[in-house]
Amino acid sequence: MQGRSCGLCGQTRFAEARLVAAPKTRRHVSGRNSRCITRAAASGPKLMWEALREAVDEEMEKDPTVCVMGEDVGHYGGSYKVTYDLYKKYGDLRLLDTPICENGFMGMGIGAAMTGLRPIVEGMNMGFLLLAYNQISNNAGMLHYTSGGQFKVPIVVRGPGGVGRQLGAEHSQRLESYFQSIPGVQLVACSTVANAKALLKSAIRSDNPIIFFEHVLLYNVKGETNDNYYQDLERAEVVRQGKDVTILCYSRMRYVVLQAVQELEKQGIDPEVIDLISLKPFDMHTISASVKKTRRVIIVEECMKTGGIGASLSAQINEALFDDLDHQVVRLSSQDVPTAYAYELEAATIVQPEQVVEAAQKIVQKQMAYA
Amino acid sequence: MLYKQKLARGFLHLADGQEAVPVGLEAASSYKDSLIQTYRDHCTAVGRGVTVKEVFAELLGRVDGAVRGLGGSMHLYKAENNFYGGMGIVGTHVPLGAGLAFAHKYRKDGCVSFTLYGDGAANQGQISEAINMSALWNLPVVFVVENNHFGMGTSQDRASKSARFYTRGDYIPGLWVDGMDVLAVKNGIAFARQHALEHGPIIVEMDTYRYHGHSISDPGSSYRTRDEIQGVRRARDPIEHVRTLLTEFKMASSSELKQLERKLKKGVQDDIEAAKQSAEPPIEDLWNNIYRDGLGAQFRNIDSTRNKIQLPQGSAGR
Numbered sequence: 001m002q003g004r005s006c007g008l009c010g011q012t013r014f015a016e017a018r019l020v021a022a023p024k025t026r027r028h029v030s031g032r033n034s035r036c037i038t039r040a041a042a043s044g045p046k047l048m049w050e051a052l053r054e055a056v057d058e059e060m061e062k063d064p065t066v067c068v069m070g071e072d073v074g075h076y077g078g079s080y081k082v083t084y085d086l087y088k089k090y091g092d093l094r095l096l097d098t099p100i101c102e103n104g105f106m107g108m109g110i111g112a113a114m115t116g117l118r119p120i121v122e123g124m125n126m127g128f129l130l131l132a133y134n135q136i137s138n139n140a141g142m143l144h145y146t147s148g149g150q151f152k153v154p155i156v157v158r159g160p161g162g163v164g165r166q167l168g169a170e171h172s173q174r175l176e177s178y179f180q181s182i183p184g185v186q187l188v189a190c191s192t193v194a195n196a197k198a199l200l201k202s203a204i205r206s207d208n209p210i211i212f213f214e215h216v217l218l219y220n221v222k223g224e225t226n227d228n229y230y231q232d233l234e235r236a237e238v239v240r241q242g243k244d245v246t247i248l249c250y251s252r253m254r255y256v257v258l259q260a261v262q263e264l265e266k267q268g269i270d271p272e273v274i275d276l277i278s279l280k281p282f283d284m285h286t287i288s289a290s291v292k293k294t295r296r297v298i299i300v301e302e303c304m305k306t307g308g309i310g311a312s313l314s315a316q317i318n319e320a321l322f323d324d325l326d327h328q329v330v331r332l333s334s335q336d337v338p339t340a341y342a343y344e345l346e347a348a349t350i351v352q353p354e355q356v357v358e359a360a361q362k363i364v365q366k367q368m369a370y371a
Numbered sequence: 372m373l374y375k376q377k378l379a380r381g382f383l384h385l386a387d388g389q390e391a392v393p394v395g396l397e398a399a400s401s402y403k404d405s406l407i408q409t410y411r412d413h414c415t416a417v418g419r420g421v422t423v424k425e426v427f428a429e430l431l432g433r434v435d436g437a438v439r440g441l442g443g444s445m446h447l448y449k450a451e452n453n454f455y456g457g458m459g460i461v462g463t464h465v466p467l468g469a470g471l472a473f474a475h476k477y478r479k480d481g482c483v484s485f486t487l488y489g490d491g492a493a494n495q496g497q498i499s500e501a502i503n504m505s506a507l508w509n510l511p512v513v514f515v516v517e518n519n520h521f522g523m524g525t526s527q528d529r530a531s532k533s534a535r536f537y538t539r540g541d542y543i544p545g546l547w548v549d550g551m552d553v554l555a556v557k558n559g560i561a562f563a564r565q566h567a568l569e570h571g572p573i574i575v576e577m578d579t580y581r582y583h584g585h586s587i588s589d590p591g592s593s594y595r596t597r598d599e600i601q602g603v604r605r606a607r608d609p610i611e612h613v614r615t616l617l618t619e620f621k622m623a624s625s626s627e628l629k630q631l632e633r634k635l636k637k638g639v640q641d642d643i644e645a646a647k648q649s650a651e652p653p654i655e656d657l658w659n660n661i662y663r664d665g666l667g668a669q670f671r672n673i674d675s676t677r678n679k680i681q682l683p684q685g686s687a688g689r
Contacts, residue, residue, distance in 0.1 A: 104500025111470020148438035150450035207663035
């Protein structure tokens, strides 16, 4: 399967077979004597990890209370290069290489945030943050409330999640479904180079605890960024306007949906594609406006069917917009299984563009769509 | 008594018997130093400037409480005096304490973080994580183990292989202090504070005792004898110790002290009455302080058919 430039969003379309996670390109980058770093600072198309790095660099430069902590964020350069060489500019205290103790260093970041610092705590993989769940739920999420507003926790918890390339079950988790119930945190998922940089900048500036979801397979997506642009953390992006069906997606599923859209257009179906961006709270205004127009909804998510983001969203749409729907909300989610290692099995676990095409065809033709 | 009248409810962890620890600690530090501990925080909160009335109002769930009735007994805070609580889950605040020390080091402000935990908490893995990180980066933190010898109903020897908690830091130094003697606590903390600033983290174990059970639902006598409790009270009560010192060294007469006690008791009674008069928090407070800037977090009606979305004007049918 070749990579092509997407006619709609202009970005290099996600090439199924050839996209690799960032670490495999490490040798290639470091062999270039930091030419890559200079290139990242200039304008022009850049990779998502470079855009995220710019966001961190710009905010750390502007505000001395912003700091980073996590495993291998400093001298190693970040396992996905998001903090590459920043320790040379800001020092070891502001780019803190932590030992492997997620519970401990998440708590440390939260304690520092309570005093007014703005730490960015990186989970090398979001799945590892299950070890820090207590800290994120009780201390990051709830402290602002249980202290009667005395303490704020302006922390950004970020890292890659999602299903990668045969990484195995424990490295392919979707933590957004576990974190979504925690009161007091915001969940944000970036998807393009532009929104990755803009959202991360906003997340760092926000006084709320933000859990910022990146995706293991998107770090090498190429695109443009907007200079000095902060994107609203609670607003969804309308990726494509349409009138036949509203397709709600986020993170890597945006590209899966856009691939399906190319096929749907050939069949004369006109979908409206909305990238949720904000997984908690949902941007019900943008979503409602779209649903009132199309009267049909498909949710495409990488979470599992049980208890995923789609489950909450489907319930909210059904309750709030029942009279505006001509068809039940269709939910395309991953299978309720640990992600298998074998290529075909892994591909069968998650939603593929063909399934989105089939669901859209059926919903537009007013038949039941199985999900 | 408030509990028996069902005015205070939920969990209630009393710290009588352990008063010397917060009093001695405050005498050797300032409000610029941070302090964080778990739920047995009534005395410590008063030591950090939360008024007695605020503590009682919080227990009664009233709006004049330390946290406006939102936190309860276990969650007393005072941000301007660097009192970080008041936490519910055992041991979870110890990495936070390391974070407070990290912030002190980051800002280079010459202050320390006092992180208090109990003998029951000492077996939490995250405490080892916090000790490792603090020692690795020389964070100015004093880990204070308030050893009252019982983790709820389990005595220290049934829970810990090594009950010498001041040695459990392994590669960081430790100090054992008689936690019922307020002057010993003061001197121990003064030493530890200086050590933390100059050399890095240190553990201070306070040998103390609680007269009541773990919490109000625990009579406290199923795992220890009444004789033991009375014995400690007779021999080592921290307040009696101070009274003895004052009268022996002729700094105050016993009748002066009795007058002081009467005055304080009346003051506490007045505070309780004032707390009872305080209003309940308004229902809107349910939704305040979830997010920092509101974000419109609203009361989602339990009856979901009343959950209609109001679009802003002009946004429909794009």
